[in-house]
Amino acid sequence: CPLDSTDPSFLLGTIDQPLYALAEWYIADSLLKKDHLVLQPGMRTFSYGDASRNVYPLELRLIAIRDGIFYEFRHRWEEPPGLELVMQFVSLRKVVxxxxxETFGLKLPVKEKAEVLVGIFNKSTDRFLPNSFFYQPARAPYTPIPYVRQHFMQTTTGY
Structure with a gap:
């Protein structure tokens, strides 16, 4: 199974017999790397290995034969989305x-659309109380077990 890590990698294993597999790494239908894998019973992590080359979309084709049955698995790693918003402040003074x-503006690239929340505070008030925002995410409502039991008793018996 593919792993969520910084470089393309996957987890592969076998239970009781050795497993012979072939891992082929492709980009745009061109073979980049071929690995012959021999796994003893257990799990191992394998990776593309060249993390310095960020080439996308990278595709893995994993082939194995066990008990005369052909197994093939494919996975494709896409380029991770850039989370940085290219934004510039326009006419923002450092001291007021x-x-x-105070008025200011924000400039975004033409094709970008974003909802932006900007907070400006007086840094000198940090010595009295830090300017931080407390955020508590919503949680599912807690339903105690006796209530669930009572609900099912009411629906089945009608009382």
Whole structure:
């Protein structure tokens, strides 16, 4: 199974007999690397190995034959999405006076669309209380077990 890691990798294993497999790494239908894998019973992690070359989309073709049955597995790693938003501040002053009004603008690339929340605070107030925002994510409501039991008793008996 493919692993969520920084470089393309997968987990492969066998239970009681050795497993012979072939791992082929492709990009755009061109073979980059071929590995002959011999696995003893247990699990092992395998990776593409050249993390310095970030080539995408990278495809793995894994082939194994066990008891006369042909097994093939394919997985494709796409380029991870860039999480950095290219944004520029326009006309933002570094220092403003107390109780003064400040306006500023944000510039995004033409094709980008984003909802942006900006918070500006007075850094000098950090010495009294840190300017941090407490966020508590929503949780599923807690339903105690006796309530669930009572609900099913009511629906089955009608009382």
């Amino acid at each position: 006076g107390p109780y003064s009004r």
